[in-house]
Amino acid sequence: MENLTLEMSKNTNTLQEQQLKLIEGNFTKSEALKIINNVVNVKINFHKLQRLSKIEGNVNDKCTYDNSRISELIDDQADMKSFLRSLEVNGKNIKISSTINITVEE
Known part of the structure; x- marks a missing residue:
């Protein structure tokens, strides 16, 4: 995994x-x-911790939450695994690119 890079770059148009x-x-x-599995697992765990932090210390909470994003991520993860496993790469590599864009909303 030597091609995995983490780098931040400033957009020259705005700070x-x-x-x-x-x-x-x-x-x-x-x-x-x-x-793919590790990245999606981190996001799933993030949502689970967010959900847990909302009920922590509240013994009367009925624990009814919208789990749609967690379910969506789990489904997407399964789809990606299935897709990647089905590929016949025969010694070829798979190109992956992912950029996170962060913008302050007005």
Whole structure:
């Protein structure tokens, strides 16, 4: 996974925008599966912790929350795994790129 890069670059137009090039490179099928799985798991865990922090200390909470984003991520993760596993790469690499754009909303 030597092609995995983490770099931040400032947008020259405004200081209210940032980009984080999270993933950029060519990966084996196995590496691609691990990367996608790990990135999505982090996001799923983030939503689970957010949900937990809302009820912490409230013994009367009925724990009824919108889990649609967690379910969506789990479904997307399964789709990506299925897609990547079905690929016949025959020694070829898989290119993955992911950039996070951060903008301050007015």
